[in-house]
Amino acid sequence: MVDVAREAGVALRTVSRVVNQDSTVGPELVQRVRTAIATLGYRPDERARHLRLGVTGTLGAAVRQLSHVNPVLRAVERAARAADLMVLAASTEDDETLERHVVESMCRRRFDGIVLEPIGDDHGYLVPELEAGLSLVAVDRPVLGLDVDCVLSDNRSGIETAYRHLVRHGHDRIAYIGDDERIYTARERARAFRECVTAHGGTLDTMLHTGQVESGRIREAVRAALGGPAPATAIVTGNAQLSVEVLRHLGTDAVDVALIGFDDSELATLLRPDLTVIAQDTDAIGSTAIDMLRARIADPATEVRQVTVPVELIVRGSGEVPPGP
Amino acid sequence: MVDVAREAGVALRTVSRVVNQDSTVGPELVQRVRTAIATLGYRPDERARHLRLGVTGTLGAAVRQLSHVNPVLRAVERAARAADLMVLAASTEDDETLERHVVESMCRRRFDGIVLEPIGDDHGYLVPELEAGLSLVAVDRPVLGLDVDCVLSDNRSGIETAYRHLVRHGHDRIAYIGDDERIYTARERARAFRECVTAHGGTLDTMLHTGQVESGRIREAVRAALGGPAPATAIVTGNAQLSVEVLRHLGTDAVDVALIGFDDSELATLLRPDLTVIAQDTDAIGSTAIDMLRARIADPATEVRQVTVPVELIVRGSGEVPPGP
DNA sequence: ACCTTTCGAGATAACGTTATCTCAGCTTGG
DNA sequence: CCAAGCTGAGATAACGTTATCTCGAAAGGT
The missing domain is CATH 3.40.50.2300 (Response regulator)
Structure with a gap:
């Protein structure tokens, strides 16, 4: 900047004024400074600017x-x-x-x-x-x-909405496969799910599965939910990644089980049937x-x-x- | 920093030395400066540091x-x-x-x-x-x-590999559905595809479709490739997003058409059959x-x-x- | 003609760091 | 016992900006 000032034959402050489009500088000097900036390839340094400005x-x-x-x-x-x-x-x-x-x-x-x-x-x-x-x-x-x-996001009412939706479609045995409850959102969603089950007079036994998103765990969760004497007829997943994993392990059973995923995603409309989701805004x-x-x-x-x-x-x-x- | 120096009763430079773990400062002063930093809640300003350091x-x-x-x-x-x-x-x-x-x-x-x-x-x-x-x-x-x-990435040899792979599996009518050729990668891949077709003595007629990734266009491209008197028996897609779109529009035909996608993705193993891809490193x-x-x-x-x-x-x-x- | 206002532009001092130089007080070796 | 070296710490000057103050000159009012 000091070089530009020298080149243009003006004061340092005037260069600053030109750079900042200050109106109090005459058109001739503006021109001189502009050309000096161009010939010297001057580029302003935001570090200094920010330091000064705060x-x-x-x-x-x-x-x-x-x-x-x-x-x-x-x-x-x-x-x-x-x-x-x-x-x-x-x-x-x-x-x-x-x-x-x-x-x-x-x-x-x-x-x-x-x-x-x-x-x-x-x-x-x-x-x-x-x-x-x-x-x-x-x-x-x-x-x-x-x-x-x-x-x-209103995680709790998302889960509640999904649960009620499934109940309204005749489901009674609804499973939840969610993320690790050390994560806040996973905790909230799992808690809401527990409350839904309790409120509907159900039991959790093989219906709630939370933990890390790991292929083996999801496979076991799906198997546990759909197996046993009273298998789930619907599954709610805890996030988009889990929807993918659950679908992967459902395989051809996917058409027989109702599924609602938390989070909308690109693949929601890629599948048959398309995926019903709880979408965050x-x-x-x-x-x-x-x-x-x-x-x-x-x-x-x-x-x-x-x-x-x-x-x-x-x-x-x-x-x-x-x-x- | 100057406040810290005053509080600790040392010179400015000494505070800087302590902050930068300079060894040339006595243990007693280090301690004094440390406590001064803590009591005053001093946080170093990288803007100034970067300005000075370059x-x-x-x-x-x-x-x-x-x-x-x-x-x-x-x-x-x-x-x-x-x-x-x-x-x-x-x-x-x-x-x-x-x-x-x-x-x-x-x-x-x-x-x-x-x-x-x-x-x-x-x-x-x-x-x-x-x-x-x-x-x-x-x-x-x-x-x-x-x-x-x-x-x-070696876009051209990716397309060539895919093409050869399909030919080796008996395909003769292979279609390419790609992105807008204003994009470099799309251009490279389309060009490579054209060369493959020409080298194998084929014609392009309904086999090459490039343009923006837009649902309607992809639907038409798929229809054009699979329709007509000599329909394609295999499709190569130009990127991961296009693979998704093409699959969406293939619908139930997906199992009858060979498909190789450019770019690996999470959904590649979600589908039946799993998606063969050209993966970038x-x-x-x-x-x-x-x-x-x-x-x-x-x-x-x-x-x-x-x-x-x-x-x-x-x-x-x-x-x-x-x-x- | 003189005082006041306005306007354009320069000098100088920050902003918060670190590098360089300096210097006082020690050691150390001959 | 003194010159030479080392060591810890301070003073000062940058780094590249912009804000504030100042000042000369032109313009306007009585």
Whole structure:
């Protein structure tokens, strides 16, 4: 910049003014500076700019896996772009240590705010950052033990809706195959399922299967649910990945068992019959997250909010298969 | 930092030394500084650090869609992490304007290097950045018209392998349904397919269908390929998304037509029969990209390289269906 | 003609780091 | 016992921006 100033024969400050489209600089000098910038190949350095300004115009997104389907992240990017903020994302790989590493890096880089898919139960490392003024919003799962903005899906009523839907279609023996209950969403959904079964006067015995998404476990879960003296006639799955695994192991039985999957996905309409799902409103989640984050950045004293976004039952066929004999 | 220094009763430089684990500071002062840091809640500011140091320890990844399955990006993150570099990613949404915006933002932030999935044919905006010392590596597609490091899959031999495989299984009428040929990979694959057909003395008539991935178009393509006086007995698809669409429209005919998909995916083993695919070596692509980028960052005079990574035929059943009567 | 306002542009001081230089106080070897 | 080396720590100057203050000159009002 100082070189540009010398080349154009103006003061440093004037170059800054031209770069920032300040109107208080005469057209002739503007031209001189412009050509100097071009000949010297000057590119402004945002690091210095951000240092001086205090803000970076950047939001961080720390998500489980960048390279996985994540419609919430897409909505987050869109909403941020609309607000002229850049989103830079990194994966936490479902690893608490890595999450901490990523979030702390973003803090040291002084991102204006962070959208986080929190992992695990201990987020104590966030306390000093929050005290130091970090703006944070959690999506998909809350930050347990900390009073932080968050946007969640209505997991419980999603499961309840699925359950009621199956009951209405005549099912009595309904199984749930879910993710590891150490994960918040899995815990919520499993809990809701238990309550549904109890409320309908049923028993859980072979009807509830949660644990890691691992092919062998899913195979056993499917076998247990469909075997025995009183086999399930319907299955609810805990997330999109589990729907895939369950379908894989159902094989040709898939047409005889009613199935409702949590999460909509591309393959839902690829199958015969098409997959009935509980769909999350990912667009709403993403844009709400950005709204809340912007509000907090604008005024750190904003009251902490926990927003729950409704889910929707999408009827496609697999959930309407009647119970067998 | 100056507050910490005052609190600890030491010089500014000493705080910096403690923060950076410099050994030339006495244990007593280290302790004093540590407690001062804790009581004041001091967090180092990487913006200033990077400004002073010149490097940022950060790589940018500009990819089509963060929130889509992208195993190359995963490999890129892994490899960068192993080299103690942080990857921050952003979506270009397959939009040339947005790509430029994203890349230029990363340049102004002085990222040490950028991994780019280039879009479109005009990357002129990169020229001044490259002259100013930008380290860039293109993945999946080359940067046309510019001499830039890149890592590509061997698209042509992938198509050739698929074609030969089908011929070996007795097919004679083989159709190709591909993506829009404005996209580099789609162009390469379609071209290779044309050459295969010509080399085998066939004609293209209803055998080649390229264009945007749009449900209606795919339906027509499938219908055209399988209809008429000499219907195709086998189909090769141009990417994973197209495999899904083609399967969707094949419906129950799926078992009678041999199918080989470009790109492996989760659903390949979900179907009956399982999907035979041409799989890209995404791990190799990602780690090679990071290797090349690191080499260029270390020495900007490194010779520009274009690396082609082999693809692999994975036989699963759908590609081994014999031709019908 | 003189005072006041307005406007364009320069000087200087931050922003929060680290590198370089300096220096005082020790050791150490002859 | 002193010069030479080492060692721990401070002073100062960058890195590349922008905000604030200042100032000269032109314009406008009485």
